[in-house]
Amino acid sequence: MSGPSMPAQMGPLALEVRDLCISFGGVRAVNRCSFEVPETTAVGLIGPNGAGKSTTIDLISGFKVADSGHAVFRGQELIGMKPHEISKLGLVRTFQSPREWASLSVLDNVLVGMRGFERESMLGGMFAAGRQRRAEAESRQRARDLLEDFGLTRLKNDAAGSLSGGQKRLVEFARIAAASPSMVILDEPMGGVNPVLGERIGQAVRALVNQGSSVIVVEHNLRFIEDYCDLVVVMDQGAVIAEGPYESLRDNAQVVTAYLGDVEHA
Numbered sequence: 001m002s003g004p005s006m007p008a009q010m011g012p013l014a015l016e017v018r019d020l021c022i023s024f025g026g027v028r029a030v031n032r033c034s035f036e037v038p039e040t041t042a043v044g045l046i047g048p049n050g051a052g053k054s055t056t057i058d059l060i061s062g063f064k065v066a067d068s069g070h071a072v073f074r075g076q077e078l079i080g081m082k083p084h085e086i087s088k089l090g091l092v093r094t095f096q097s098p099r100e101w102a103s104l105s106v107l108d109n110v111l112v113g114m115r116g117f118e119r120e121s122m123l124g125g126m127f128a129a130g131r132q133r134r135a136e137a138e139s140r141q142r143a144r145d146l147l148e149d150f151g152l153t154r155l156k157n158d159a160a161g162s163l164s165g166g167q168k169r170l171v172e173f174a175r176i177a178a179a180s181p182s183m184v185i186l187d188e189p190m191g192g193v194n195p196v197l198g199e200r201i202g203q204a205v206r207a208l209v210n211q212g213s214s215v216i217v218v219e220h221n222l223r224f225i226e227d228y229c230d231l232v233v234v235m236d237q238g239a240v241i242a243e244g245p246y247e248s249l250r251d252n253a254q255v256v257t258a259y260l261g262d263v264e265h266a
């Protein structure tokens with residue numbers, strides 16, 4: 001499976017980011033940024049404030065247009081595509097504040113995420129009402145399984161809008177997982193989250209990987225990166241300065257200077 005350009009131990013790539021650049025006025029916010037995300041892997045994207053992390057995920061997800069460079073998702077060039085076209089390919093992202101259907105129950109939020117499956121099963125239903133009922137029952141069962149995976153069973157009948165920030169984020173993750181995306185990009189999932197829920201959020205990332213998704217997580221919390229990400233990409237001044245398993249970066253002087261040192265001495 002692995003191509004000649006890949007390190008031998010890596011699986012096939014979900015995403016290849018190559019030489020992405022964008023400037024705002026005179027500022028090179030992203031400057032020849034390159035990294036790779038293997039299939040079914042959680043990659044932590046870290047770096048000091050202003051390193052270009054948010055801009056990089058905006059470029060990948062189509063919310064900003066790169067001046068030059070590539071983001072190739074399962075063989076498809078994303079640069080130049082609109083955000084909704086990219087999400088249709090199975091690459092979805094979250095924003096720093098969670099988005100939920102506030103008036104719907106937690107269970108219904110997850111069922112909304114499955115609409116893609118239901119539409120298909122409805123067509124089948126025109127030929128066999130029994131099959132439709134079975135498909136609906138299957139959707140509900142899968143939704144209940146996801147609620148269990150994401151620690152939301154107890155809240156399934158609550159209105160999503162009434163939950164805490166961390167719980168809303170879990171609902172958003174469960175809704176995203178319901179659509180079985182190939183790739184998920186999470187922008188600071190631990191931001192403003194009660195530490196008790198932090199572990200749940202981490203388990204949610206692993207649940208996404210276990211169901212076959214690749215994940216990019218922008219996160220300041222290094223403990224979270226160490227515990228839940230398979231690989232780390234370190235950005236500084238718009239470029240990638242190091243990448244690899246967290247353990248391999250501890251002794252990298254450039255990384256420590258750019259980032260880890262700042263945090264540990266803070």
Ligand code: ADP
Nearest residue numbers: 024027029047048049050051052053054055056
């Ligand atoms: P990070 O997410 O790593 O903190 P950003 O991607 O937000 O970094 O920002 C990278 C650099 O680009 C910063 O210097 C920031 O001030 C600048 N920048 C980001 N967005 C804009 C914008 N829309 N206009 C001007 N400068 C911007």
Ligand code: MG
Nearest residue numbers: 050053054055
């Ligand atoms: Mg940012």
